[in-house]
Amino acid sequence: MNRQAKCKTPRRPPPxxxxxxxxxxxxxxxxxxxxxxxxxxxxIEVISSSTVQLHAPEGFKVNRNGEYxxxxxxxxxxxxxxxxxMELFENMAKPLVVDLIHGKNGLLFTYGVTxxxxxxxxxxxxxxxxxxxxxxxxIFNSVGPFQAKRYVFKTDDKNCMEVQCEVDxxxxxxxxxxxxxxxxxxxSRQKVDPEIGDMLKPEEAxxxxxxxxxxCYSVFxxxxxxxxxxxxxxxxxxxxxxxxxxxxxxxxxxxxxxHNMYVAGCMEVEVKSAEEAFQVFWRGQKKRKVANTRxxxxxxxxxxxxxxxxxxxxxxxxxxNILQDKNxxxxxxxxxxxxxxxxxxxxxxxEGTRMREAGNINQSLLNLRTCLEILRENQMCGxxxxxxxxxxxxxxxxxxxxDGEGKVRMVVCVNPKADDYEETLLVMRFAEMTQEVEVARxxxxxxxxxxxxxxxxxxAFREEMxxxxxxxxxxxxxxxxxxxxxxxxxxxxxxxxxDEITIPRLIEALQNRQNIxxxxxxxxxxxxSKMKSMLQELxxxxxxxxxxxxxxxxxxxxxxxxxxxxxTEIERLEKKTKMQEHKIDILQKTTKIxxxxxxxxxxxxxxxxxxxxxxxxxxRRMEQRMQGVVSDTQHKWEKECERRVNAMQLEMQNKLWxxxxxxxxxxxxxxxxxxxxxxxxxxxxxxxxxxRSSREExxSREExxxxxxxxxxxxxxxxxxxxxxxxxxxxxxxEKWVDHxxxxxxxxxxxxxxxxxxxxxVSAPNEKAxxxxxxxxxxxxxxxxxxxxxxxxxxxxxxKTRGGGQSVQFTDIETLKQExxxxxxxxRKSSEGAAAxxxxxxxxxxxxxxxxxxxxxxxxxxxxxxxVEHHGIPKRRKP
Numbered sequence: 031m032n033r034q035a036k037c038k039t040p041r042r043p044p045p046x047x048x049x050x051x052x053x054x055x056x057x058x059x060x061x062x063x064x065x066x067x068x069x070x071x072x073x074i075e076v077i078s079s080s081t082v083q084l085h086a087p088e089g090f091k092v093n094r095n096g097e098y099x100x101x102x103x104x105x106x107x108x109x110x111x112x113x114x115x116m117e118l119f120e121n122m123a124k125p126l127v128v129d130l131i132h133g134k135n136g137l138l139f140t141y142g143v144t145x146x147x148x149x150x151x152x153x154x155x156x157x158x159x160x161x162x163x164x165x166x167x168x169i170f171n172s173v174g175p176f177q178a179k180r181y182v183f184k185t186d187d188k189n190c191m192e193v194q195c196e197v198d199x200x201x202x203x204x205x206x207x208x209x210x211x212x213x214x215x216x217x218s219r220q221k222v223d224p225e226i227g228d229m230l231k232p233e234e235a236x237x238x239x240x241x242x243x244x245x246c247y248s249v250f251x252x253x254x255x256x257x258x259x260x261x262x263x264x265x266x267x268x269x270x271x272x273x274x275x276x277x278x279x280x281x282x283x284x285x286x287x288x289h290n291m292y293v294a295g296c297m298e299v300e301v302k303s304a305e306e307a308f309q310v311f312w313r314g315q316k317k318r319k320v321a322n323t324r325x326x327x328x329x330x331x332x333x334x335x336x337x338x339x340x341x342x343x344x345x346x347x348x349x350x351n352i353l354q355d356k357n358x359x360x361x362x363x364x365x366x367x368x369x370x371x372x373x374x375x376x377x378x379x380x381e382g383t384r385m386r387e388a389g390n391i392n393q394s395l396l397n398l399r400t401c402l403e404i405l406r407e408n409q410m411c412g413x414x415x416x417x418x419x420x421x422x423x424x425x426x427x428x429x430x431x432x433d434g435e436g437k438v439r440m441v442v443c444v445n446p447k448a449d450d451y452e453e454t455l456l457v458m459r460f461a462e463m464t465q466e467v468e469v470a471r472x473x474x475x476x477x478x479x480x481x482x483x484x485x486x487x488x489x490a491f492r493e494e495m496x497x498x499x500x501x502x503x504x505x506x507x508x509x510x511x512x513x514x515x516x517x518x519x520x521x522x523x524x525x526x527x528x529d530e531i532t533i534p535r536l537i538e539a540l541q542n543r544q545n546i547x548x549x550x551x552x553x554x555x556x557x558x559s560k561m562k563s564m565l566q567e568l569x570x571x572x573x574x575x576x577x578x579x580x581x582x583x584x585x586x587x588x589x590x591x592x593x594x595x596x597x598t599e600i601e602r603l604e605k606k607t608k609m610q611e612h613k614i615d616i617l618q619k620t621t622k623i624x625x626x627x628x629x630x631x632x633x634x635x636x637x638x639x640x641x642x643x644x645x646x647x648x649x650r651r652m653e654q655r656m657q658g659v660v661s662d663t664q665h666k667w668e669k670e671c672e673r674r675v676n677a678m679q680l681e682m683q684n685k686l687w688x689x690x691x692x693x694x695x696x697x698x699x700x701x702x703x704x705x706x707x708x709x710x711x712x713x714x715x716x717x718x719x720x721x722r723s724s725r726e727e728x729x730s731r732e733e734x735x736x737x738x739x740x741x742x743x744x745x746x747x748x749x750x751x752x753x754x755x756x757x758x759x760x761x762x763x764x765e766k767w768v769d770h771x772x773x774x775x776x777x778x779x780x781x782x783x784x785x786x787x788x789x790x791x792v793s794a795p796n797e798k799a800x801x802x803x804x805x806x807x808x809x810x811x812x813x814x815x816x817x818x819x820x821x822x823x824x825x826x827x828x829x830k831t832r833g834g835g836q837s838v839q840f841t842d843i844e845t846l847k848q849e850x851x852x853x854x855x856x857x858r859k860s861s862e863g864a865a866a867x868x869x870x871x872x873x874x875x876x877x878x879x880x881x882x883x884x885x886x887x888x889x890x891x892x893x894x895x896x897x898v899e900h901h902g903i904p905k906r907r908k909p
Contacts, residue, residue: 053468057106057439058461059122062446063147064111074446074454076110077102084458087448103458105442105465115158116234118151122439123161127168128238130340130364134472135436137365137428141395141461142443143453144371149330151443152368153315159229161441162311162336162366167230167304169249169338172238176485177302178246178352181206183341183359185250185298189286191341191359193352229308242342244484246352250298250339251307253314254281256423257332258390264314264334265297283426290430298339311336319387331387333394333424336366349484360475365428369395372453397422399460405432406467410622435472440464658832665829666839673841766803768828770795775811776819778848800836804828814847821846 060082062074075083083102107121126136138161140148154160159167181202184192194202253264260280268278284294301307319331343352343359370391397418404417419429431438442461444454767789786807790799800806806826814820826840 052471054437054471056464056467056469057122057437058442058465059107059109059439060103060105060442060444060461061109061113061118061147061151062111062444065447071448072446073448073451074444076108078108080104080106080108082108084451084455087451101455101458103462105461115154115160115164119161119164120236122441123165124168124236126364126437126439127165127172128240129437129472130338130362131169131172131238131241133342133360133362133475135362135364135431135434137367137431137436137438138441139365139367139369140441140443141369142371142457143445143450144373146371146443146445146450148368148371148441148443151441152366154229156229157231163229163304163308164234164236165338165364165366166307166311168236168238169340170302170304170307171235172241173247173249173340173342174303176241176243176245176247178248178343179203180300180302182246182352183248183250183300183343187294189284189290189292190356191361192356193343193354193359195354196351242344243486244349244480244482245342245344248300248341249302249307250300250341251310252293252296252298252337252339253311253334254293254296254337255318255332255334256394256427257319258387259394259423261293261423261427263293263296264317265299265310267297283423290434291427293427307338330368330370331384331391333370333391334368335427336368338364338366340364344480345484345488347480347484349486349488365431367428369424372457394422394424398425399463401425401432402460402464402467406463409468410466432467432469435470437472438469661832669839669841765805766790767805767807768792768795768799768803770806770808772809775809778819778821780846780848795838797836800828800838806838816849818848 062076062082065072071087073085073087075085077083081102081104083100085100109118109121123138126138129136140152142148150160152160152162154163179196179199181199182194182196184194184202186192255262255264261283262278263281266278268276281293281295283291285291299310301310315334318334339361340363341359341361343355345351346353372392372395373388400421401417401419404415407413408415408417417432419425430436440461442457444450444457767786769786769789769791771791771793773793789807790803792799795806804827806828808824808826810822810824812820812822823844823846824840825842825844826838829837829839831837
């Protein structure tokens with residue numbers, strides 16, 4: 031089955047908006063906090079109004095070579111330590127408030143490390159109000175005279191506004207006032223929290239220009255926080271239960287019909303003054319999650335979002351009431367966000383709940399940075415990667431600002447102390463990357479089509495009507511005064527037909543009343559004529575005004591023609607502008623491609639340069655190392671050649687001495703054979719020589735005459751000096767030894783023990799001992815194949831290296847072994863030649879002890895050779 035043939039729920043099409051190709055980058059500003067202590071090291075320097083330079087603190091290495099590196103970062107504007115809160119508001123928040131009044135959205139958030147001054151920048155302190163109270167003050171200073179009555183604008187649950195008539199609004203006000211459990215006192219509005227009192231000075235008040243006087247406005251505020259990636263309403267009224275307190279319920283994010291994100295079920299409070307709005311904010315601020323950490327006494331543990339909504343609707347054609355049309359209601363909002371500071375748990379010493387809070391804060395900030403990076407990549411490279419807004423509540427709530435229309439501005443707060451240097455580097459890189467993200471420029475809202483100035487004409491008409499009513503009231507009061515001034519009639523009771531007093535009195539009263547009536551008629555005629563003249567004057571004024579209106583209509587028609595011609599010209603210019611913008615976009619893309627290629631080539635060139643420098647330095651180090659190896663190898667082979675030459679010379683000398691001895695023996699045999707009384711030489715060879723007694727008395731060395739040496743030539747000396755092999759007892763007094771005896775060696779208690787006088791005995795070799803000596807000996811013990819302990823004396827020479835140290839070159843090994851004489855080791859004499867005869871006696875064999883009863887001592891290179899007789903004392907045999 032084809033996958034595309036399945037039925038799917040049709041997606042709701044987005045609302046049609048006029049195409050807007052104009053985009054503006056995110057405005058990033060930098061504020062440097064002053065140092066708390068003057069003696070602290072400062073690692074940030076303000077170079078210009080838009081550039082700062084970072085210096086690495088002492089003891090911090092930036093690159094591998096250990097050099098200190100200075101980096102510069104540029105922003106839209108840099109504010110130093112002496113900037114005032116008013117100047118900061120004028121540059122950053124005031125344009126966003128002006129756009130809010132004109133129906134455009136805005137987002138302003140602070141970003142930085144913990145303790146860098148974000149909350150002070152947003153909220154401020156008494157006498158130094160931050161961006162939030164100044165924004166509220168400017169809004170109400172601008173739209174205060176044109177505010178609608180309370181509850182005329184009513185919010186629904188779908189992020190929209192409804193308009194009620196005056197009667198419904200009055201009923202709503204009465205119902206709300208009756209539902210209040212605590213009645214309001216006249217002095218309750220005058221009580222201000224001392225912590226927020228006198229935030230602004232009267233001379234610092236500002237007002238926006240160009241406010242539409244033909245519209246009515248209403249301001250709504252809401253305050254939320256994002257804590258551990260959950261959204262909570264800080265203005266929600268909860269019933270406190272002392273026995274079992276109920277935790278606050280988290281809110282969810284939803285999308286309205288215009289694809290804007292909002293917090294469902296969030297409380298929106300309608301406010302009518304800046305003081306009331308700020309008191310509502312402070313009521314929620316007291317509920318915000320803060321904690322005491324090592325870096326900040328009141329560290330924010332959540333992201334706070336203060337939302338200001340401005341609803342505006344035009345007046346009707348008479349300029350008296352609000353137009354009852356929901357489509358004509360325009361809602362704009364300004365979000366003021368105080369992000370929690372990024373921090374390292376190692377510096378803050380966070381544990382348990384604090385560590386979890388820090389992890390969630392860092393994760394949300396990281397996701398915000400990832401979203402901006404992918405958004406920048408999509409805009410610059412033309413890719414269509416999905417931006418992970420939903421991975422965090424912070425980025426999900428502000429999705430419509432980056433994908434839709436509006437102005438986005440970020441205030442980067444930094445602390446110049448050396449302890450925050452590493453985290454400040456990350457903040458600077460994020461801010462530098464954020465400046466390259468572009469947001470669609472907001473468009474002006476359409477005009478309703480009514481004649482402008484309706485409110486002013488309605489007010490003038492009301493004043494004129496009130497004046498007329500006052501004049502008519504004066505006339506009527508004058509007439510009433512005249513009527514009330516008529517004298518009363520006297521009593522007209524006739525008691526007698528001949529009464530002549532009552533009738534004349536009545537006639538006189540009637541005549542007086544007739545005169546007064548005549549006067550009243552005349553006064554009425556005068557008032558009527560005056561009223562007629564006033565009406566005629568008013569008619570003439572109306573006629574003149576109608577003439578003026580006709581004249582103005584004629585001028586307006588001429589202006590309409592001019593406007594129509596200007597519109598056609600504007601359309602032509604817009605088409606031309608679009609064509610030029612298209613060309614500019616193509617050129618910008620080409621320029622970006624070239625800049626990217628240039629940047630990549632420069633980076634590749636720098637990388638190759640660094641690689642070449644590393645290779646050159648590695649080559650130099652390798653050459654030095656090889657030179658050292660060559661010199662060491664050369665020195666080693668020189669010693670080896672010297673040793674081999676000495677060995678060959680000794681071997682040749684020994685051979686010559688053996689030949690001389692043989693010649694001497696032959697000469698002695700020949701001489702004895704010629705002497706009379708000697709037996710035949712042939713007989714002497716057949717008979718075995720007589721056994722010489724071991725106790726034979728021989729003359730001592732002092733009494734014996736010096737023997738005659740042979741005439742054989744002595745060995746020819748070579749050019750290489752011969753290093754004589756000395757005994758350990760003779761060399762101990764001349765050379766300095768390092769006697770290395772490990773602590774695990776066993777004392778065998780034998781006669782042959784390596785005892786070196788004046789030697790430095792160590793259990794482990796060290797540089798100090800080796801620098802004082804020129805010879806080295808190591809006592810090593812191991813178990814031989816027959817199970818006995820075998821001791822090896824490993825000798826060597828201490829050689830100084832090129833690096834100033836010492837190395838040991840081993841030259842000789844002596845082995846000492848202890849054996850038990852359990853059985854006699856017998857061996858045939860080398861002089862016995864009667865191996866073929868069958869009658870062998872015990873005298874033909876001897877043990878090793880008998881054969882080694884005579885020991886010869888000879889020094890290599892001496893003039894004494896094997897031809898000289900040596901007298902040894904035979905060992906005493908065991909009984």
